[in-house]
Amino acid sequence: MNITRDFAPPFRLIAPFFLIGVLCYGLSMLLLFSFESTATFSQLTTVGWMHLFLLGFVMMTIFGAMAQLVPVVIEVGHAAVDFFYIIWPLLTLGTLIMVTGFFTLPVLLPYGGLLVLLSMVVFAADLFATLRRGERRSVVISSIKASNIFLLVGILSGFIMALSFGGVLEIDPQPWLQAHVYAVFGGYVLLTIMGLSMILLPMFGLSHGFNDQPILWAYRLMVGGVSIIIVGSLLSLLLLSYAGIVAVFASVVSYGYQIYLIERKRARKENDIWAKSLAIAFMSLALSLLLFSIYLLGGGERFLMSGGWFVTVGFVGFLITSHLYKIIPFLVWFERYAPLVGKQDVPMLHEMVPLREATMQMYCTAIGTGSVGIALLVHSNTLFYGGVSVLVVGGSFLLYAVYTMMHYGKEVL
Amino acid sequence: MNNVTKEEVFQAISTVIDPEVGFNLVEMGLIYDAVIDDENNVHVTMTLSTRACPLHQMMIQWVEEAVMKHTNAASCKAEVVWEPEWSFDMADQHVKDKLNQFANRSI
Numbered sequence A: 001m002n003i004t005r006d007f008a009p010p011f012r013l014i015a016p017f018f019l020i021g022v023l024c025y026g027l028s029m030l031l032l033f034s035f036e037s038t039a040t041f042s043q044l045t046t047v048g049w050m051h052l053f054l055l056g057f058v059m060m061t062i063f064g065a066m067a068q069l070v071p072v073v074i075e076v077g078h079a080a081v082d083f084f085y086i087i088w089p090l091l092t093l094g095t096l097i098m099v100t101g102f103f104t105l106p107v108l109l110p111y112g113g114l115l116v117l118l119s120m121v122v123f124a125a126d127l128f129a130t131l132r133r134g135e136r137r138s139v140v141i142s143s144i145k146a147s148n149i150f151l152l153v154g155i156l157s158g159f160i161m162a163l164s165f166g167g168v169l170e171i172d173p174q175p176w177l178q179a180h181v182y183a184v185f186g187g188y189v190l191l192t193i194m195g196l197s198m199i200l201l202p203m204f205g206l207s208h209g210f211n212d213q214p215i216l217w218a219y220r221l222m223v224g225g226v227s228i229i230i231v232g233s234l235l236s237l238l239l240l241s242y243a244g245i246v247a248v249f250a251s252v253v254s255y256g257y258q259i260y261l262i263e264r265k266r267a268r269k270e271n272d273i274w275a276k277s278l279a280i281a282f283m284s285l286a287l288s289l290l291l292f293s294i295y296l297l298g299g300g301e302r303f304l305m306s307g308g309w310f311v312t313v314g315f316v317g318f319l320i321t322s323h324l325y326k327i328i329p330f331l332v333w334f335e336r337y338a339p340l341v342g343k344q345d346v347p348m349l350h351e352m353v354p355l356r357e358a359t360m361q362m363y364c365t366a367i368g369t370g371s372v373g374i375a376l377l378v379h380s381n382t383l384f385y386g387g388v389s390v391l392v393v394g395g396s397f398l399l400y401a402v403y404t405m406m407h408y409g410k411e412v413l
Numbered sequence B: 001m002n003n004v005t006k007e008e009v010f011q012a013i014s015t016v017i018d019p020e021v022g023f024n025l026v027e028m029g030l031i032y033d034a035v036i037d038d039e040n041n042v043h044v045t046m047t048l049s050t051r052a053c054p055l056h057q058m059m060i061q062w063v064e065e066a067v068m069k070h071t072n073a074a075s076c077k078a079e080v081v082w083e084p085e086w087s088f089d090m091a092d093q094h095v096k097d098k099l100n101q102f103a104n105r106s107i
Helices: A011-034 A044-074 A081-103 A106-133 A139-165 A173-205 A213-234 A238-264 A273-299 A301-336 A355-378 A381-407 B006-013 B056-070 B093-104
Strands: B031-036 B041-046 B075-080
Touching (some): A011 A044, A011 A381, A044 A081, A044 A301, A081 A106, A081 A139, A106 A139, A173 A273, A238 A273, A355 A381, B006 B031
Parallel strands (some): B041 B075
Antiparallel strands (some): B031 B041
16 A cells, blocks of 8 residues: 555654653653752753753654644645754754763853754754645644744754853853743743644544633743743843743643643543543643742742752653653554555554553652652652652653554564 | 445445544544445545544545445545534444543553
């Protein structure tokens, strides 16, 4: 059978993104042993860890997912799908050099930053060229466009800081730091998650007929909020920055309400590993909002650290791992079994997930995430290292599960 | 050559299974209609459970191939429409029952 692939890039193109993504996840969990429960965001090692997790795991897997999802959302093939073959090597190398720079050799930061910047420019070039080919308009497509503009703003501001840390440029990094954090995390990561949630959650949960106004508000508030924060930071207008932060909070609340509406209309009631992981992700998001609120009301940096932990590892981490159990089986199935449909029995997608290991991953990661989050709050090293140990075990199960899914049915070919 | 009937077309398409949910396209309520002309050319009107279905093109291909394989159709053209939008209410009762009974099943 001649398989039509306009909407589905080949597995060998996307697989490295997921494989390197989970390897970076495992490495970032291991690196936590080099921290203490009193860690702060002002430590370069903390910043280095965040870059390993966000660039190596989060961005890497988001890029892999976007390679698959952008064509089906826009309903046209990629403008330059082969670009993805150079994105992951650039991003991997850039991330590793940057992390090394943050941990030991700051002089390396501009070089790592340049490679990361290049990878994102290549990604954005394909994305915007693909968007130009499509005719559909929706809040999802708008969020993809806006998020990638923020990505470029965020990476450029990050690169300017990398030049500063590397001793190439003399600037006050503080305003650029705030612009960088909000542009990348709020403008790119959260906005992308909002857009993808509107595709993936109704698709896997078979939710239909829900009100989608909250996501429209979430999108507007996030775009407006992050823009205001960037301007406020760079012009040192504190009040403007606070107004932007309030808008970002309101956006996340509106997004949470949208998720609640989608969940209420979920026809597929099965509480599988995807649904349970998502539940943990959204509980973490709610908890992080509470912790960030306490921090903004003067609660101290431990609330910022704990909130940051729950939103990155708890929310974003679980949101991604939950979808790995859906997306990887699909990609493998599409590659190995789609040509056999109608000729022989083919497996269902859920049969390709190693259930026992995936379940262990979910429980270990949930216990570890909770323990470390509390440890950062109460400054307990015992709890911190206990939590990290469980997270490393969870990371090992994730690696095993991803490896198993990727090799499922390899003998078929 | 025998005339192909709509029932035969639906029967043929019921061999196409959605690998994500495990039900065939007919019992999911995704096949809206099939029109067969005097020359046995079949035109299937169908939808998908989501507009962003990554199997969009393949579903069309599978439907056309299933009709060609299991009936005497001279040709088959499947067209995806988005109006009316598919909803869970369009699925057969046993599909609804099966998806609902998963609610309390542990992983």
